[in-house]
Amino acid sequence: MPTNAPSAAHALTDVTASDRTLRRFLHGLPGVDAVGLEARAASLGTRSIKTTAKAYAIDLAISMVDLTTLEGADTPGKVRALGAKAVRPDPTDRTAPPTAAVCVYPDMVPVAKEAVAGSTVKVASVATAFPAGRAPLSVKLADVREAVAAGADEIDMVIDRGAFLAGDYSKVYDEITAVKEACGTAARLKVIFETGELSTYDNIRRASWLGMLAGADFIKTSTGKVAVNATPANTLLMLEAVRDFRAQTGVQVGVKPAGGIRTSKDAIKFLVLVNETAGEDWLDNHWFRFGASSLLNDLLMQRQKLATGRYSGPDYVTVD
Amino acid sequence: MASVFEYAPAPESRSIADIAPSYGLFIDGEFTEAADGKVFKTVSPSTEEVLSEIAQAGEADVDRAVKAARRAFEKWSALPGAERAKYLFRIARIIQERSRELAVLETLDNGKPIRETRDADLPLVAAHFFYYAGWADKLDHAGFGADPRPLGVAGQVIPWNFPLLMLAWKIAPALATGNTVVLKPAETTPLSALFFADICRQAGLPKGVVNILPGYGDAGAALVAHPDVNKVAFTGSTAVGKQIARTVAGTRKKLTLELGGKGANIVFDDAPIDQAVEGIVNGIFFNQGQVCCAGSRLLVQESIEDELLDSLKRRLSTLRLGDPMDKNTDIGAINSAEQLSRITALVERGEAEGAERWSPACELPESGYWFAPTLFTNVTQAHTIARDEIFGPVLSVLTFRTPDEAVAKANNTPYGLSAGIWTEKGSRILAVANKLRAGVIWSNTFNKFDPTSPFGGYKESGFGREGGRHGLEAYLAPSSPEGER
Numbered sequence: 001m002p003t004n005a006p007s008a009a010h011a012l013t014d015v016t017a018s019d020r021t022l023r024r025f026l027h028g029l030p031g032v033d034a035v036g037l038e039a040r041a042a043s044l045g046t047r048s049i050k051t052t053a054k055a056y057a058i059d060l061a062i063s064m065v066d067l068t069t070l071e072g073a074d075t076p077g078k079v080r081a082l083g084a085k086a087v088r089p090d091p092t093d094r095t096a097p098p099t100a101a102v103c104v105y106p107d108m109v110p111v112a113k114e115a116v117a118g119s120t121v122k123v124a125s126v127a128t129a130f131p132a133g134r135a136p137l138s139v140k141l142a143d144v145r146e147a148v149a150a151g152a153d154e155i156d157m158v159i160d161r162g163a164f165l166a167g168d169y170s171k172v173y174d175e176i177t178a179v180k181e182a183c184g185t186a187a188r189l190k191v192i193f194e195t196g197e198l199s200t201y202d203n204i205r206r207a208s209w210l211g212m213l214a215g216a217d218f219i220k221t222s223t224g225k226v227a228v229n230a231t232p233a234n235t236l237l238m239l240e241a242v243r244d245f246r247a248q249t250g251v252q253v254g255v256k257p258a259g260g261i262r263t264s265k266d267a268i269k270f271l272v273l274v275n276e277t278a279g280e281d282w283l284d285n286h287w288f289r290f291g292a293s294s295l296l297n298d299l300l301m302q303r304q305k306l307a308t309g310r311y312s313g314p315d316y317v318t319v320d
Numbered sequence: 321m322a323s324v325f326e327y328a329p330a331p332e333s334r335s336i337a338d339i340a341p342s343y344g345l346f347i348d349g350e351f352t353e354a355a356d357g358k359v360f361k362t363v364s365p366s367t368e369e370v371l372s373e374i375a376q377a378g379e380a381d382v383d384r385a386v387k388a389a390r391r392a393f394e395k396w397s398a399l400p401g402a403e404r405a406k407y408l409f410r411i412a413r414i415i416q417e418r419s420r421e422l423a424v425l426e427t428l429d430n431g432k433p434i435r436e437t438r439d440a441d442l443p444l445v446a447a448h449f450f451y452y453a454g455w456a457d458k459l460d461h462a463g464f465g466a467d468p469r470p471l472g473v474a475g476q477v478i479p480w481n482f483p484l485l486m487l488a489w490k491i492a493p494a495l496a497t498g499n500t501v502v503l504k505p506a507e508t509t510p511l512s513a514l515f516f517a518d519i520c521r522q523a524g525l526p527k528g529v530v531n532i533l534p535g536y537g538d539a540g541a542a543l544v545a546h547p548d549v550n551k552v553a554f555t556g557s558t559a560v561g562k563q564i565a566r567t568v569a570g571t572r573k574k575l576t577l578e579l580g581g582k583g584a585n586i587v588f589d590d591a592p593i594d595q596a597v598e599g600i601v602n603g604i605f606f607n608q609g610q611v612c613c614a615g616s617r618l619l620v621q622e623s624i625e626d627e628l629l630d631s632l633k634r635r636l637s638t639l640r641l642g643d644p645m646d647k648n649t650d651i652g653a654i655n656s657a658e659q660l661s662r663i664t665a666l667v668e669r670g671e672a673e674g675a676e677r678w679s680p681a682c683e684l685p686e687s688g689y690w691f692a693p694t695l696f697t698n699v700t701q702a703h704t705i706a707r708d709e710i711f712g713p714v715l716s717v718l719t720f721r722t723p724d725e726a727v728a729k730a731n732n733t734p735y736g737l738s739a740g741i742w743t744e745k746g747s748r749i750l751a752v753a754n755k756l757r758a759g760v761i762w763s764n765t766f767n768k769f770d771p772t773s774p775f776g777g778y779k780e781s782g783f784g785r786e787g788g789r790h791g792l793e794a795y796l797a798p799s800s801p802e803g804e805r
Contacts, residue, residue: 030590030591030592030593030594030744031590031591031592031744032592032594032595033592033595033744033764033765035764035765036592036594036595036598036599036764036765037594037595039598040594040595040598046435046439046647047327047647047648048327048330048647048648049327049328049330050327050328050329050330051328052326052328053325053326053327053328054328056324056325056326057325060325240594271325275325276638280323280324280325283324283325
């Protein structure tokens with residue numbers, strides 16, 4: 001890493017002091033060799049997770065799901081059903097853990113809050129003019145404040161990809177810090193990069209550091225609304241970033257791959273990435289999440305298969 | 321390794337490879353006992369369990385096999401290239417179909433992890449046969465003149481580190497060009513070559529075109545010295561290579577040697593660090609470092625030494641050493657007790673000469689031959705471990721200040737097989753690659769193989785190229801119809 005900061009606070013102020021220092025820092029990060037990164041992700045994807053390890057991984061994955069509905073057609077009924085499912089994913093088996101959170105649009109936060117009341121399930125809300133993020137900052141901040149006021153425990157913001165790609169890192173940084181301030185101590189902040197739009201791995205690494213410097217509690221791959229969402233390679237890269245950030249500053253940041261993770265097999269591959277890259281400190285839903293909707297049912301079917309020895313089929317899990 | 325997410329054992333089933341209690345020599349399309357009835361045992365390096373008893377070739381058997389290959393040569397070399405190609409394609413397909421079985425077999429006999437035999441060795445073996453099958457009917461256009469002729473009988477001696485892959489590197493181009501073959505696998509890893517003999521029968525390959533003679537160095541020496549062998553191909557140690565060169569000197573035999581190496585992996589300060597760490601690991605711990613082109617010397621720019629070593633050590637502590645049949649094993653067993661003692665002796669020498677030894681915490685199994693991944697710092701060019709080929713999971717870390725110094729140090733070895741360059745600067749890759757005296761140079765990767773790419777050494781790493789169009793040359797007499805006969 002290019003900096004050799006004596007302390008976290010020092011590193012932050014030095015790097016973010018001006019647009020120039022920020023740019024110099026981000027462009028001074030080691031490059032990413034795409035072929036090598038993807039090869040490493042693929043190689044970790046060949047790990048064979050069986051029996052007890054699989055049971056552990058499936059329960060862990062369930063507990064890490066941010067059960068998500070982000071549709072124009074969302075209704076209170078739909079959100080209530082989702083909340084009930086998050087609290088008790090498998091109505092036939094009480095030992096199945098609850099998911100980490102439900103993730104909804106800001107106007108659905110009160111409904112979601114009520115649906116998960118009394119459980120450990122958090123309510124996460126996308127905000128900041130999700131998914132495009134193309135709104136004035138004042139609108140974005142109002143969006144965030146309303147969601148927090150309605151009781152959101154977590155805010156999933158999108159960065160201004162246009163500003164990032166135009167090289168205006170300070171603007172992105174300032175926006176994140178403003179949103180972070182709007183979250184206050186009430187809500188943890190997940191920063192979505194929309195990695196599919198940032199396009200290069202070098203950009204994803206820079207965005208990761210930018211987000212962490214600006215105070216992200218989580219860095220998150222994508223909205224689920226573009227063609228390329230979470231991949232093993234971009235998640236591996238972000239796991240390297242949080243690992244290195246903690247080594248340098250002592251601050252631990254979570255990672256949330258979102259979009260496109262649909263099977264237990266995929267989810268377990270991501271957990272292997274976590275285990276062998278960031279390490280076991282991240283194997284907890286406080287530090288790693290899956291942004292997903294259909295994944296949960298596959299995890300439940302695999303869980304039932306492990307318990308009973310039989311595949312139950314999609315009629316034995318709830319369709320919401 | 322993380323303790324909360326402990327991977328349960330995930331062993332590949334060993335019953336997939338049905339190993340007979342004994343095997344003969346494969347001569348003239350038949351399995352046969354050795355003339356003197358001698359046998360030797362092959363053991364599994366990870367457990368020391370005896371896998372099978374193998375007929376041990378002697379001088380008389382070599383003579384029988386060479387005669388069989390000579391008899392087969394006339395018809396085989398007269399076949400149209402397209403017909404020879406059919407056999408090679410058939411062999412390639414059978415290898416693919418039987419790849420799981422062959423991967424298990426190779427892992428049992430060699431000790432390397434199933435992950436490697438499954439994902440690296442076997443796909444490359446099949447690819448090599450497919451690639452040279454494609455050349456068989458296009459030799460006129462290979463750049464060796466019109467109608468280049470085969471040489472005759474090829475005597476081939478291969479090592480134990482990639483038993484089936486080295487067999488493929490030797491046999492595929494030899495058959496594609498119309499030569500016949502007598503091949504001696506290494507004494508510690510004869511099984512996959514004998515299974516390959518079975519594949520030759522399955523493919524209907526004419527008798528005598530491929531002959532397999534398991535045995536020791538004396539059989540190899542007899543094969544190399546046999547007067548009716550036209551071509552000698554050897555992969556192995558530089559010391560044996562020199563002996564072979566002396567034996568062959570003054571004869572009309574064509575010779576290619578692929579020998580030892582002390583590859584330098586050069587990491588510049590602008591390298592993609594995380595991928596460089598992977599490349600270093602791949603370069604020296606792939607196949608337990610028992611790779612002639614291993615990146616056994618890490619040359620790191622002094623300004624990033626500490627940072628790189630921290631990352632490397634962290635990565636090494638995630639390597640999983642143990643049962644090679646477990647699908648999650650990264651580091652398997654050393655191939656033999658003899659090799660283990662050689663590695664041990666050289667590592668002790670490194671310590672005695674003042675280099676600093678480091679290994680991640682890792683438990684070695686009680687039976688079998690094992691060596692923990694090892695890293696030496698405070699190494700200079702003068703240390704034995706920076707000069708001698710260790711052929712084990714041992715990395716020597718040296719530093720440099722400037723590109724010129726990196727090149728000078730990388731070239732400062734009697735070997736010249738492989739090198740790696742890690743930098744995000746394209747112009748530097750080209751400039752440095754031009755100055756390195758090594759047959760294979762990888763940039764921002766390491767230990768990547770492909771049948772289309774020629775492989776071979778400079779200096780004491782040998783001569784001749786295997787793979788690619790260049791690999792045909794070793795088995796062809798440029799448009800001389802008289803040939804060597």
